[in-house]
Amino acid sequence: MEQINNIQVVPCTSSNYMKPFRVHYSQNGTKKSWDFMRTHDSVSVLIFNTSSNCFILVKQFRPAVYMCEWEKSRPAQPEEEEASEAAAEAGEEKNSHLPxxxxxxxxxxxxxxxxxxxLSLEEIARQEVLEECGYDVPxxxxxxxxxxxxxxxxxxAKQTMFYVEVSDENCVGEGGGQPEEGELIEVVKVxxxxxxxxxYDENIPKTMGVIFSFMWFNSNMSPKYKISTNV
Known part of the structure; x- marks a missing residue:
């Protein structure tokens, strides 16, 4: 997960996951246009292990996040007439600027x-829990x-969020996703x-789904366990 190299940014001419479009429309008599991506909806699952009183998250490398950081770290671009010469000399020097x-x-x-x-949304969510985290739950x-x-x-796109409680008895594998699909996922316990x-620690990179679901748990489930969540 920590070895990223040979980065090449190329045009995306086709994709199984997203398709770009431009829509033209009129709003209150004013003509407008907007660019958007057609993508799949998704499911997410907050997993709580009752055997160890911990949340089960996943940790993975996200190219889109990395490229945002890469753009910030790029050195100032040369003038257009110097671009071809600079590109020829890039080589290892270019890689030295990679985050x-x-x-x-x-x-x-x-x-x-x-x-x-x-499959229903619940069935898809169940599959993801098994494949990514190794827990088999009904x-x-x-x-x-x-x-x-x-x-x-x-x-x-719409995301549907679920909550599921698991125990160590439900753990039937290590998780980690499906390598044949290019997934490289680390299971993390919080x-x-x-x-x-x-x-709330901004130094820990996370999605808004993690923050929201932890807050939901604190409001709806913590009284059941009578355990402080340090809010």
């Missing part, structure tokens, strides 16, 4: 795309928290007592 791989690593909820029309144990739109300025400090 560390950790700049693209984030902590997230177990999640996956809704790309199997024959669909009936999944509790829907809510659904919302994400990336409303670009994609507008103790319940440290959850809110984890959520």
């Amino acid at each position: 560390p791989a950790s700049a693209g690593v984030t902590y997230e909820l177990c999640a996956g795309l809704v790309d199997k029309p024959e 669909v009936t144990k999944l509790r829907k928290i809510t659904s919302c739109r994400s990336g409303v300025g670009v994609t507008g 103790p319940l007592q440290e959850a809110m400090n984890f959520a």
Whole structure:
């Protein structure tokens, strides 16, 4: 996960995951246009292990996050007439400006795309819990928290969030995702007592789903366990 090299940025001419469009429309008599991406909806799952009183998250390298950091760290670009000469001399010098791989690593909820029309959202969520985190749980144990739109300025896709309780008895594997699909996922445990400090620590790169779900748990589930979450 920590070895990132041979980076090449090229045009995306086709994709199984997103398609760019431009929509033209009129709003209150004013003509407008907007660029957007058509993408899959998704599911995410807040997993709580009752055997060890900890949350189960996933940690993985996200190229989009890394490239945002890469853009910030790039040296000033040469003038256009010097660009070809500079490109020829880039080589190792170019790689010396790359941020560390950790700049693209984030902590997230177990999640996956809704790309199997024959399965319900709960069934897709169950598969993701098994593949990414190694816990085998029945669909009936999944509790829907809510659904919302994400990336409303670009994609507008819907994500449905679930909650599930697991125990060590449900653990049937190491998780880690499906290597044949290019997934490289690390399973991470966050103790319940440290959850809110984890959520609000800006030095820990994480998704808003992690923060929201920890807050939801604190409001809805903590009284059940009578355990302080250090809020």
